[in-house]
Amino acid sequence: MxxxxxxxxxxxxxxxxxxxxxxxxxxxxxxxxxxxxxxxxxxxxxxxxxxxxxxxxxxxxxxxxxxxxxxxxxxxxxxxxxxxxxxxxxxxxxxxxxxxxxxxxxxxxxxxxxxxxLQHDRNLNDVNLLEACEVIGGLMRRLDRPATPQFTRLSDEIDRWIPLCRNGSPLVPRRLTEQAASTLEGLRDGCDGRLVHQDLHFENVLAGEREPWLAIDPKPLSGEWAFAVAPLLWNRWTEATRADNLRAHLRLRLGVVAEAAGIDEDRALAWSLVRLVTNALWEAQEPHPGQTELSQWITVAKAMTE
CATH class of the missing domain: 3.30.200.20 (Phosphorylase Kinase; domain 1)
Incomplete structure (x- = not known):
């Protein structure tokens, strides 16, 4: 053509x-x-x-x-x-x-x-997992800058997510939804103001000519970078399922990214729990919830709490 x-x-x-x-x-x-x-x-x-x-x-x-x-x-x-x-x-x-x-x-x-x-057929799925996490953490540092007023604020999303978590779902463990609602209350202060790529996972980083790796498809918001770690936990899922200790494996991913990005690991852990639980709740609201997806959200959320 x-x-x-x-x-x-x-x-x-x-x-x-x-x-x-x-x-x-x-x-x-x-x-x-x-x-x-x-x-x-x-x-x-x-x-x-x-x-x-x-x-x-x-x-x-x-x-x-x-x-x-x-x-x-x-x-x-x-x-x-x-x-x-x-x-x-x-x-x-x-x-x-x-x-x-x-x-x-x-x-x-x-x-x-x-x-x-860019090389659309070459992304960070092709790179050693921990090295890929370090690359993404480094990109978070480079992309960090103040957000302009046009972007949705993360604090406004909190106002939607707290009722979602409090209402819960029979398909999602109540202890997780209650913990997510409580966690959200404590995350509000300081959660806005940085231009964040909220979907920065392994397939959204492609190889380039002028730089080795570049981010694509940002789904931007005004937030904090600790919010952006969660997608690295539910992607490359097959490698997680092969781990001897799922919790240790996922916490290692989170820690490597947080260190490379220079973000607070505890806040990254808290935001990851919230995103996993809300993902599960949205899936549970579908007319025909995907059981595989629902099980994955819940499994990773439990690994963030246990």
Missing amino acids: TDLHDFATAVPTDFREWVQGRPAEPELSGDDWLARLPHWTAECADAWDLRADGPVWHGVCAVVIPCHRAGEPVVLKISWPHEEARLEHLALQHWAGRGAVRLLAADPSHWAMLLEP
């Missing part, structure tokens, strides 16, 4: 099937978004003078198209409209390529960004 105006047939089938029939987001339903996607892609191609250069690939919530602009390789990313992606371009603008993928241009009305190319 060389012409982004022919994009209609290029969306990967598995991604199309994931989007189709999804309920309406604040912007569009899944079917409406797919219908508009070829037009949006063509408009971005015209505005940024792009020529496609290779097959379309995708993450969980976006399509990504390798392109050329004036002979230089670039990447066009168009996200499924959802709240966590709304200010992704602004976070990347603030980081300006220091520890994160470089933003070249953005069109928020189309949920589109033009980015530097």
Whole structure:
């Protein structure tokens, strides 16, 4: 494919099937978004003078198209409209390529960004686990900077999560939900103000040309970096299940990241418990909760408390 105006047939089938029939987001339903996607892609191609250069690939919530602009390789990313992606371009603008993928241009009305190319098939899953944790801790240090007022504040999320935990669910142990609610009350002070990548796990760090590793897909908020450690506990799960002592294995991950990032290990532990319990509660609210996911959230949460 060389012409982004022919994009209609290029969306990967598995991604199309994931989007189709999804309920309406604040912007569009899944079917409406797919219908508009070829037009949006063509408009971005015209505005940024792009020529496609290779097959379309995708993450969980976006399509990504390798392109050329004036002979230089670039990447066009168009996200499924959802709240966590709304200010992704602004976070990347603030980081300006220091520890994160470089933003070249953005069109928020189309949920589109033009980015530097990275090696999308090489991430930190390919690196020794503890070395990968150190890399991510180092990226946390590099990405740390004051948050601007546009970003959601972590303290505002606390106001939503405390009632969620107090209401609980028959599918989630009550001692965990009560401990999470109590923990949240003690985390409010000092939890806002830093621009945080809240989904900085192993697959969201890709190999680059100008730097060995760069963060992608930030899902930004105004918070504290201790909040960002939790995804490193539930990813690369197979390695955790093979550990002789799950609790020791997960606590080692947390400790390595906290030391490399220069963050307080106790707060990282507390925030990890909260995120695991709230994940379990949200899963429990689904019409057909995934038992595998629910069991994993609960298992890791217990490892944070025992």
